[in-house]
Amino acid sequence: MLNHYETVFILTPVLSDVQMKEAVERFKGILLDENATIVNEECWGLRKLAYPIDKKSTGFYCLIEFDAEPTTVAKLELQFRRDEKVIRFLTTKLDKYAAEYAAKRRNVKSKEAKGE
Numbered sequence: 111m112l113n114h115y116e117t118v119f120i121l122t123p124v125l126s127d128v129q130m131k132e133a134v135e136r137f138k139g140i141l142l143d144e145n146a147t148i149v150n151e152e153c154w155g156l157r158k159l160a161y162p163i164d165k166k167s168t169g170f171y172c173l174i175e176f177d178a179e180p181t182t183v184a185k186l187e188l189q190f191r192r193d194e195k196v197i198r199f200l201t202t203k204l205d206k207y208a209a210e211y212a213a214k215r216r217n218v219k220s221k222e223a224k225g226e
Contacts, residue, residue, distance in 0.1 A: 112177045119199035120169035146178035
């Protein structure tokens with residue numbers, strides 16, 4: 111049984127653009143190795159943190175929405191914990207209402223991108 115998940119993680123701000131993209135690709139690779147389906151991916155870029163973490167006040171925010179087995183989340187979060195580039199992460203299982211909302215949000219974003 112596949113569940114719908116959304117994970118948001120914050121990468122340390124000292125990374126270059128290339129290093130940030132490599133880190134995101136690595137986490138996507140972990141999901142794909144576990145036969146997860148990536149539904150949506152958004153990188154929100156460098157944002158100010160609500161409070162300092164490890165003396166850092168900004169971080170690269172990334173969101174990945176995916177369908178996967180529950181065991182996949184444990185493997186992904188283990189990699190988040192092992193990677194010193196990740197300063198915070200949160201994975202949530204989306205119920206059908208949250209999944210519908212996420213789909214609507216994606217549709218609005220894609221229309222905005224097209225200029226409709």
